[in-house]
Amino acid sequence: MAINWFKYSSPASFYLLAGKMVPVFVFISVILLVVGLYVGFFVAPTDFQQGEAYRIIFIHVPAAWMSMFLYVVMAFWAGIGLAFNTRLSSMFATAIAPTGAMFTFIALWTGAVWGKPMWGTWWVWDARLTSELILFFLYIGFMSLQAAIDDPRRADKAGAIIALVGVINIPIIYFSVQWWNTLHQGASVSLNQAPAMATTMLTGMLIMVLASWMYSIAVILKRTRVIILERESHTAWVAELHKKGAI
């Protein structure tokens, strides 16, 4: 049986599909979150160098990974939307941005909280911290550009261009910052020689990564649904749903 994948690229059918998917992903993410936090805070052993403070990695590392991954996903969908003029892809990209920015902020915040007891300072101009901060600026730029444009089609396309320019620039920025950092010999802290992790720590972290992933999917689908409703509010199918009391 041939499945027509393009059926769900129509906002009307995707809206219903997403509505069915959201509770599933919420359920999975809550379960994983509870398990991950339990492993992280109660099962994983105390680190002999860093004490209890290291446990923040169970939030920090997933947030940092998601922040970078989501930017690429956002640029991908924005690019698809620009190239093929598919409305849903652009809505998806718009829906990803706030979640990505949130994870970037969490990564910066938890990094600072972890840095204080470990390095004795809230902030160092380390290559990773700096590029994460720049990533945050890129998210903010994308969102404020879209917010400033009233016409949704223009907002989609303009956002797509800036997201794609950003995604080309991310490696350039990352390596620039890294070379700048070695040039300055500034921060004496190295994150590179992390001691090998205990298996339970790694398991806890990976579960938390999966939990953040599922959370992102759930939230992004939910937000896409809202954006669809907002943009399609003039259409017949929305009126139909409204009449049925489904909204």
Add this chain to the structure above:
Amino acid sequence: MFMWIIKRDLLLAMRRQSDVLTTLFFFIIVVSLFPLSVGPEMNMLRTMAPGVVWVAALLASMLSLGRMFSNDYVDGTLEQMLLSPQSLSLLVLGKAFAHWLVTGVPLVLMAPVLGIQYDLPTDALLVLTAALLLGTPVLSLIGAIGAALTLGLRGGGVLVSLLVLPLYIPVLIFGAGAVEANMAGVAFDAHLSLIGAFLLVSIVFAPWAAASSLRVSLE
């Protein structure tokens, strides 16, 4: 076409010289504010100089971005340019080049004088000028994308800084880095080569991205 648009934009700039001078004086004022705010201690000023000059150049170049397309947009010229059978990317390249001639080149010429204020040694002044000469065209080219995207938007001026400044960071790092390396007695040619590489990459990609942005903005 390329030469024509440069000539036209230069002519327009010459008719409104105050715009050109405003950008230049903005640059000079920003650079002069730093000693007043951190104190006139020469050793500190010398280490700060490359960074200060570069940040001021970034801001000055960014502030003048609004003019790159907006006047042509308001009087409808831009729409005619989009309709012309000529390549839009080439046109954008020409406009970015004219923008650099009008805003970038005066900054490059002024930089050695400001460097003297900061007591930079002569060879550091040369490196600073060379780095600015290579780096400021990159600023105009990347800026063209931001200017095209924010065309006709309310609050476009602030928005363009949010979009463009993060993308300027690599140029800033290696531009200021070249001068610092020279003052530290290390080889600086790698920095200049990297800025040159940024210039080549942005000559290829930025006009194209800016041209598609213009099409989006004028749809």
